[in-house]
Amino acid sequence: MRRRTFLQGTTAAMIVGAVPKLAFGQDNTITFGGSVPMTGAAAETGQNVLQGYQCAVNFINEEMGGVEIGGQNYQLALNLFDDASDPARATTLIQRQVDEGINFFLGSFGSNIVLPTCAITEAAGRIMVQAGGGSDLIFTQGRKRVFGIFPRASRQFVSSVNMFTGLDPVVKTVSIIYTNDAFSKFQAEGARANLEEAGIEVLDYIGLPAEVSDVSNVLTSVRENTPDVLVCTTHDQTSILIARQMVSSDTNVPMLYQTLGPQTSAFRDALGNYANGIVTQAYWSERAPFSGDYFGSAADFAEYFRANFDRELTYHMASGAVCIVAYIEAARRAGSLDVDAVRDALSAIDFECFYGHVRFTEDGDGDASLLGPLLIQRQEGEMEVIAPLDGASAEPIYPAPTWEERA
Amino acid sequence: MTLFLQTVLNGLVLGGIYSLAAVGFSLVFGVLGIVNLTHGIFVVAGAYGALLFFGQIGIDPLVAIIPIGLVLFAVGYVYQRTIIQWAVSRASLVASLVVTFGVAMMARNGLQLVFGPDVHTITPAYSFMSLTLGPLRMDVVRLVALGASLVLLVVLALVLARTHFGRAIRATAQQPLAAELSGLNVRNLHGLTFGLGAAMAGASGAIIGIVQPFTAASEVAWTLNAFIVVVLGGIGSPAGALVGGLLLGMINAFTAQYIGPSLTQAAMFLVLVLMLLVRPSGLLGNAFGESR
Numbered sequence: 032m033r034r035r036t037f038l039q040g041t042t043a044a045m046i047v048g049a050v051p052k053l054a055f056g057q058d059n060t061i062t063f064g065g066s067v068p069m070t071g072a073a074a075e076t077g078q079n080v081l082q083g084y085q086c087a088v089n090f091i092n093e094e095m096g097g098v099e100i101g102g103q104n105y106q107l108a109l110n111l112f113d114d115a116s117d118p119a120r121a122t123t124l125i126q127r128q129v130d131e132g133i134n135f136f137l138g139s140f141g142s143n144i145v146l147p148t149c150a151i152t153e154a155a156g157r158i159m160v161q162a163g164g165g166s167d168l169i170f171t172q173g174r175k176r177v178f179g180i181f182p183r184a185s186r187q188f189v190s191s192v193n194m195f196t197g198l199d200p201v202v203k204t205v206s207i208i209y210t211n212d213a214f215s216k217f218q219a220e221g222a223r224a225n226l227e228e229a230g231i232e233v234l235d236y237i238g239l240p241a242e243v244s245d246v247s248n249v250l251t252s253v254r255e256n257t258p259d260v261l262v263c264t265t266h267d268q269t270s271i272l273i274a275r276q277m278v279s280s281d282t283n284v285p286m287l288y289q290t291l292g293p294q295t296s297a298f299r300d301a302l303g304n305y306a307n308g309i310v311t312q313a314y315w316s317e318r319a320p321f322s323g324d325y326f327g328s329a330a331d332f333a334e335y336f337r338a339n340f341d342r343e344l345t346y347h348m349a350s351g352a353v354c355i356v357a358y359i360e361a362a363r364r365a366g367s368l369d370v371d372a373v374r375d376a377l378s379a380i381d382f383e384c385f386y387g388h389v390r391f392t393e394d395g396d397g398d399a400s401l402l403g404p405l406l407i408q409r410q411e412g413e414m415e416v417i418a419p420l421d422g423a424s425a426e427p428i429y430p431a432p433t434w435e436e437r438a
Numbered sequence: 439m440t441l442f443l444q445t446v447l448n449g450l451v452l453g454g455i456y457s458l459a460a461v462g463f464s465l466v467f468g469v470l471g472i473v474n475l476t477h478g479i480f481v482v483a484g485a486y487g488a489l490l491f492f493g494q495i496g497i498d499p500l501v502a503i504i505p506i507g508l509v510l511f512a513v514g515y516v517y518q519r520t521i522i523q524w525a526v527s528r529a530s531l532v533a534s535l536v537v538t539f540g541v542a543m544m545a546r547n548g549l550q551l552v553f554g555p556d557v558h559t560i561t562p563a564y565s566f567m568s569l570t571l572g573p574l575r576m577d578v579v580r581l582v583a584l585g586a587s588l589v590l591l592v593v594l595a596l597v598l599a600r601t602h603f604g605r606a607i608r609a610t611a612q613q614p615l616a617a618e619l620s621g622l623n624v625r626n627l628h629g630l631t632f633g634l635g636a637a638m639a640g641a642s643g644a645i646i647g648i649v650q651p652f653t654a655a656s657e658v659a660w661t662l663n664a665f666i667v668v669v670l671g672g673i674g675s676p677a678g679a680l681v682g683g684l685l686l687g688m689i690n691a692f693t694a695q696y697i698g699p700s701l702t703q704a705a706m707f708l709v710l711v712l713m714l715l716v717r718p719s720g721l722l723g724n725a726f727g728e729s730r
Contacts, residue, residue: 070547072655074555116655211700238700242659244455244650247448247580248694251441254575268557271651275559278566279577301559301651305566434566 061098061368062108063088063355064133065159066124066148068140071116075267075295076347077140080163082340083351084109084137090326090335090352091359098359101366107355111137118144122151129155134370137354140347142166142184142214149177158374160357162350166213170394176374178357178391180350181314182399184214185221190403191288191312192225194418195260198429202286206235206258208249208273210265218264218290234258243269250282259430263289271301278305278434285430286310293409296343304438307411308431312404315349315386316416318424319405323384325356332385353386360384440573445695446688447574453687454584455649459642459660460667461591461679462635468674469611469631471531472522475538477664478657479545480510480636484643485560485652486553492560499560499644500586506644507637514636517541519629542657549654560647583645588680590641594634595676607631611674666710672720681721685709 063084068077088107091097097104110133114121121139125148128136136152138145138161145164152159153174162180170183181187195202205226209219216238223233234256237249250273253261261284263273270292277287286308292298293311302309317333326332332352336344361376362368381390388401397403406418408427415425431437463477484506491502525537567578598604609617610627618624646652646660663686671682686706693705713720 070550070555070655072653074550074653074655075557078555238698240700240703242703243699244659244663245448245452245690245694246699247452247576248445248691249699251444251448251695255441268651268653271557271559275565275651276577279568279579280575281568281570295557297557297559297651301557301561303561438566 059097059103059105060108061105061135061359061362062110062133063135063137063358064110064125064128064131065137066112066114066121066139066144067137068116068144069113071114072268073116073141073144073266075297076291077116077163079342079345079347080138080140080351081111082336082342083162083348083353084111084355086332086336086340086348087325087352087355089339091355094335095325098363100359100362100368107359109137114139114144116141116144118147122147125151129157134158134368135160135358135373137161137351138163138179140164142169143212145169146213149174153177156370158358158370158377160354160377162347162354164214165218165396167217168213170392170396174395175378177395178377179396180353180357180386180389180402181397182392182403183394183396184217185224186396186399187218187290187312187404188222188225189399190419191222191262191406192229192231194406194427195226195231196229197418197420198427200259200430202231202259204232204234204256204258205260205262206237206253206256207233208235208237208239208246208261208263208265210241210269211238212241212266215264215266215290219262222262222264239265239269243272246273246276247280249273250276250280253277253284254280254282258284260284260286260288263287263292265289265291267292267295267297271298274298274302274305274309278302281434283433287431290404294345294347294407294414299409299412305434306409307437308408308428310406310408310417310427313346313407313414313416314402314404315346316405316407316414316422317344318416319387319422321383321385321387323382325359326352326385329385349386353384353389356384356386357389360389441695444574445691447576448695449688449691450684451576451580451584451687452690453684454587455580455642455646455683456663456667456686457680457683458587458590459639459646460664460671460683461594461676462638462642463661463664464668464671464673464675464679464682465594465638466632466635467668469607470518470628472526472534472538472632473665474632474635475535475661476517476542476545477635477639478659478661479542479549480514480639481643481646481660482549482652482654482657483510483513483545484640485647485656486549486558486643487640488644488647489553489558489560492562498562499648500582503586503590503641503644506640510640511633511637513633515629515633517636518632519625522632523625523628542661546654546657553654555653557651557653558647559651562648565648579648583649586645587642590638591676591680594638598676603630607634666706669710669713669718669720672722675722678720678722685721 136159140163142164288310322328365372365376417427487506488499491497525533667682672678
């Protein structure tokens with residue numbers, strides 16, 4: 032009898048273990064799965080995105096008392112793991128969560144991680160909304176359940192070229208340095224196409240490997256040609272290296288424009304006053320005139336974040352938070368937690384919130400006309416919006432002072 | 439011609455840093471026969487140490503080399519006498535590969551836990567100065583790094599060649615049994631050699647910290663670079679590390695300038711494979727190999 036009870040119990044336990052967990056909607060809790068680079072090379076920005084996710088969950092649970100979907104109130108929960116900036120580890124983590132029955136995924140940071148992980152969620156019929164992968168490959172391979180807050184990389188440069196053509200003296204030549212990875216390369220290709228379309232000559236188009244310890248030779252080429260604008264579609268650490276070596280080798284250009292890096296406190300600490308005048312992109316500004324149901328205005332989001340989290344606020348936090356806001360808004364509109372209904376609602380979503388006007392293209396990336404980057408320039412230590420003109424808080428400083436003058 | 443000379447200069451400066459970062463790895467490999475995959479951790483720990491000294495007390499990283507070297511010497515000694523020696527004595531030299539790999543992973547995460555995931559840089563007053571020599575231009579910080587690297591390599595070479603300690607290390611490397619029969623404490627000398635390697639790695643880390651941004655994850659690249667330098671230059675001697683480092687710097691600079699920066703790593707690994715095929719002991723050979 033005892034043996035029979037044991038066998039029955041074991042069999043029951045095995046069956047329970049084999050059935051996928053109903054993570055979404057179970058016990059009135061909506062659980063978001065995913066992985067984030069909490070350690071490794073992309074950890075600095077990964078932590079920023081993670082705190083954005085946490086901020087949205089905290090706000091919706093604690094300030095809004097949860098969210099009502101289809102007449103039922105739900106709390107939100109995160110089931111995020113550290114992928115250590117490693118695509119191989121991330122795919123294992125995501126596959127496990129898919130097997131466990133998670134339906135709704137948030138993205139990691141970096142196209143090299145988002146690309147293989149979104150392929151898994153798509154194949155399993157799950158949804159991913161992410162603010163960490165902009166590579167064109169994510170959005171041009173026919174996926175229907177992957178949504179990106181940012182426009183695809185090749186469409187991220189339109190507003191920049193508009194600014195260049197409006198500068199006085201007008202920008203005639205540009206050199207581009209890019210990291211040879213799935214995101215930066217597409218961004219650089221988009222930049223080159225947009226620049227050439229606008230009649231701006233691209234003097235140099237230089238690819239860097241992912242790990243760089245020295246850019247002296249690249250800067251020698253830049254000094255030989257001296258473009259009006261040096262565009263770097265590189266990641267944080269490489270951007271710091273380039274900027275520091277430009278200062279220390281006295282390589283001056285009228286405008287240094289780095290798409291990633293200058294937003295971070297590490298960049299400011301590494302460059303000090305030399306960070307002034309450097310232009311970068313941001314997909315959100317706390318000074319932007321947007322507001323909506325969640326958090327209120329952009330400034331309200333900034334205030335809530337600072338009151339509850341310790342990291343320096345960058346646009347990555349807002350981008351992370353709006354992923355969850357988009358999910359919840361779509362589920363509310365669908366009136367259901369059914370995966371297909373939420374997917375359809377996400378696909379059709381069109382609403383304004385603290386982040387801006389959220390709308391996705393047919394391919395799932397952010398609509399470039401609404402969610403394209405703002406251009407930011409550090410001026411006297413403050414990050415000022417210099418383009419587009421509608422939301423600008425300062426005039427661009429161009430040509431920028433020489434490094435010696437910035438010391 | 440100017441471009442060529444500038445490329446040579448860039449390659450030399452980069453190579454000097456590679457040399458210093460690799461010499462500790464080379465020494466440990468040559469004397470103990472251990473491929474120390476924790477090497478990059480010592481380099482990055484040196485950089486974090488310099489960051490602490492500079493940020494908290496305002497001590498210049500070049501001065502901080504001394505206390506950092508002492509601390510890492512002690513850490514390296516204890517690490518070898520305990521974990522590595524246990525692993526090697528209970529299994530084989532191959533076990534040290536797995537053990538150092540595991541320790542490196544744990545240490546990397548430990549450093550990240552303590553210092554955070556953010557990118558760090560050390561910015562002394564001379565960080566942003568440059569020197570101009572005719573049409574050639576070089577940032578002071580890299581020249582300082584090259585100078586400090588050369589000084590430390592020469593000091594290490596003198597220690598190995600002229601002191602009793604150095605002779606004991608060489609004797610241990612060449613004939614461990616004979617060295618032991620002559621009254622040398624080989625186990626202790628292995629620990630001291632490992633400590634010396636860790637100290638040199640830490641010193642290089644302090645210098646690297648002022649040259650480029652770093653995170654805990656940077657350690658992987660520095661272990662890999664050290665391995666390539668040793669394969670190119672030869673095992674066990676400062677001269678081998680210097681030759682290997684300078685060669686690696688030149689390969690890096692010339693590939694970046696004349697072929698394309700995105701192919702620098704491909705070029706490095708191509709040369710690595712060719713060297714392993716043609717001259718597996720490196721250009722200067724194994725400094726201790728002939729007597730074995």
